[in-house]
Amino acid sequence: MDESHPPDRRQRLRDGLRAGLPFGIAGVLVATSFGVVAQGAGLSPAAAIVMSAIVFAGSAQFTAIAILTQGGSVGAAVLGAALVNSRFLPMGVAIGPSLPGGPLRRALQGQTIVDASWAIASRGDGTFDRYLLFGSTAVQYVGWVGGTVVGALAGNVLGDPEAIGLDAVYPAFFLALLIEELGDRRSRLVAALGALIALALVPVAPGGVPVLAASLAALVGLHSSARAAVVAETR
Amino acid sequence: MSSSVALIGACAVVTFVIKAIGPVALGGRELPLWFTSVVILLAPALFAALVATQALADGDRLAVGADTVGVAAGGLVAWRFRSVIGCVVVAAVVTAGLRAIS
Numbered sequence: 542m543d544e545s546h547p548p549d550r551r552q553r554l555r556d557g558l559r560a561g562l563p564f565g566i567a568g569v570l571v572a573t574s575f576g577v578v579a580q581g582a583g584l585s586p587a588a589a590i591v592m593s594a595i596v597f598a599g600s601a602q603f604t605a606i607a608i609l610t611q612g613g614s615v616g617a618a619v620l621g622a623a624l625v626n627s628r629f630l631p632m633g634v635a636i637g638p639s640l641p642g643g644p645l646r647r648a649l650q651g652q653t654i655v656d657a658s659w660a661i662a663s664r665g666d667g668t669f670d671r672y673l674l675f676g677s678t679a680v681q682y683v684g685w686v687g688g689t690v691v692g693a694l695a696g697n698v699l700g701d702p703e704a705i706g707l708d709a710v711y712p713a714f715f716l717a718l719l720i721e722e723l724g725d726r727r728s729r730l731v732a733a734l735g736a737l738i739a740l741a742l743v744p745v746a747p748g749g750v751p752v753l754a755a756s757l758a759a760l761v762g763l764h765s766s767a768r769a770a771v772v773a774e775t776r
Numbered sequence: 777m778s779s780s781v782a783l784i785g786a787c788a789v790v791t792f793v794i795k796a797i798g799p800v801a802l803g804g805r806e807l808p809l810w811f812t813s814v815v816i817l818l819a820p821a822l823f824a825a826l827v828a829t830q831a832l833a834d835g836d837r838l839a840v841g842a843d844t845v846g847v848a849a850g851g852l853v854a855w856r857f858r859s860v861i862g863c864v865v866v867a868a869v870v871t872a873g874l875r876a877i878s
Contacts, residue, residue, distance in 0.1 A: 563860040570864055588780040595788045600826070605787055615779050619786040626794045628822050633798020635815040638805045651799035652792060656826075660819050667812030706871030709843040712830035713850035713867030717860040719823035720851065728820045735821030736828035743833045755825030762813035 550672050557661065557676020564657040564677070565684030567714050571599055572685045574707035575606070576692020577699055582609040586693035593689035597655070597682060599711065601626045604748055624749025631756045632659050639669035653678040660718055727765065734758035842878065846871030 572593060579589035584606070596602055601622035608618040633651050636659065640647045653675050662674035692699070702708060723729050735755035742751035831847040833839055850867030853859060 567860050567864040570868065584780055584783075588784065592784045592787070596784065596791055598787075598791045601787060601791060605783060609783070615783050615786070618783055619790060622787045623790045623794065626791050628826075629791075629795050630797060631818050631822070633795055634802055635798070635818055637798040637800075637802030640799045640803050642803070644800045644803070647799035647803040648792075648796035651795045651797075654795050656823070660823075663816070663819065665816060667815045704872065704875060706843070706846055706868035706873075706875070709831075709846035709850070709867040709871035710864045712827050712843070712847045713854075713864045714860070715823050715826040715830070716847055716851045717854040717863040719820065719827055720854045721858075722820040722823060728817065731817045732820035732824035736824040739825035739829050740832060740838065743829055743838060744836055748836070751829050752822060752825040755821050756818055758821040759814045759817035762815075762817045763810055765813055 553670060553672035554676040557658070557670075557673040557678075558680050559676075560661045560673065561658060561677025561680040564714070565680040567710070567717075568599070568681050568684040569688035569691070570707065570710045571714060572688025573692035573695075573699070574702040574710065575599065575602055576689040576694075577696040577702045577707075578603070578610070579606050579689075580693065580696055582606045586696075589693040590686065590689050594686050596622075597685060598622070598626055598629075599685065603711070621748050624747060624753070627749055627753040628756065629654055630753070631759075632656075635659075635667075636662070636669045636671075636674070640671055650675075655681060656715070657681060657718055660721065727761065731758045731761050734761065842874035843867075843871045845874055 575593065576586070576589050579592065579602075580586065584592065592602060604625045605618040605622040608621045609615070613621075632654055636651070636654060637647070639662075640650045642650070650671060655678055658674050658677040658681065659669075661677045662669040662671065664670060699705065719732060723732060735758040738758055739751035739755040742754055746754070827847070831844050834841070846867040846869075849870040850863040850865075853866045854863035
């Protein structure tokens with residue numbers, strides 16, 4: 542994967558930028574609502590912008606802010622953010638083999654993992670194109686920080702984020718990602734299973750755990766890989 | 777202000793570590809077949825869970841509301857027209873519209 546010529550890499554970076562652009566634009570809306578709600582939790586506009594710039598993890602940022610708004614401690618907010626971010630563990634494990642270089646370089650490349658880019662970079666065979674990942678994340682980063690600036694500075698003008706439906710933007714964003722993944726029957730089965738696992742855990746587990754636990758639904762893949770191995774052996 | 781610094785700093789460190797673990801542990805390895813089979817199914821599992829927990833729940837209880845309808849309408853746009861931007865805009869507009877009339 543790394544033997545590619547520089548022109549080819551630049552092309553894939555550009556492809557990544559193009560593929561990430563719609564998600565970057567959608568992310569502006571989500572980030573705008575973050576900029577507004579962050580101030581409700583006592584963050585200054587500057588703090589909200591800095592948080593988006595260095596944390597750059599939408600659902601974790603929303604979770605931390607929600608916990609603070611509900612009167613939770615900073616420790617509880619950080620724990621909530623960590624749990625919501627825990628889905629990046631399986632994503633990072635998945636993409637790890639596709640990232641070259643020493644441990645530090647791989648750790649830094651891993652920082653570019655965000656939901657949409659991870660899906661865009663997937664080649665569908667278990668490997669990932671890291672240049673598509675970098676390109677699509679770059680454009681989403683700009684949208685995320687830019688949207689936060691808008692929300693943080695224009696929050697008073699925009700009013701209540703729920704009244705203008707901004708709380709529906711984030712789940713809709715993930716639904717658009719999900720729909721791209723439902724090409725075959727097995728994916729649809731796993732999606733239904735993942736949703737059921739998560740919903741069953743919502744009333745009993747802390748935030749973030751239901752989504753992490755839903756990754757277990759992907760173990761359905763073990764069944765088909767075992768079958769493929771048997772087929773290969775009998776030939 | 778100092779609590780903002782603590783919150784942002786801790787969230788940044790935690791996010792960095794979580795995103796680094798997989799790449800550091802597994803960088804440059806060959807993939808066994810079972811690993812690949814599971815990896816390609818992670819996306820539908822995780823994204824479905826994110827949608828379900830955000831659109832069909834409110835904190836720690838299951839709840840259906842205007843946002844649920846808005847997200848469903850957005851999903852229809854994403855499915856028919858393959859448009860992410862159309863999806864999120866329709867979701868917000870439908871949700872806001874329902875709240876305005878209820």
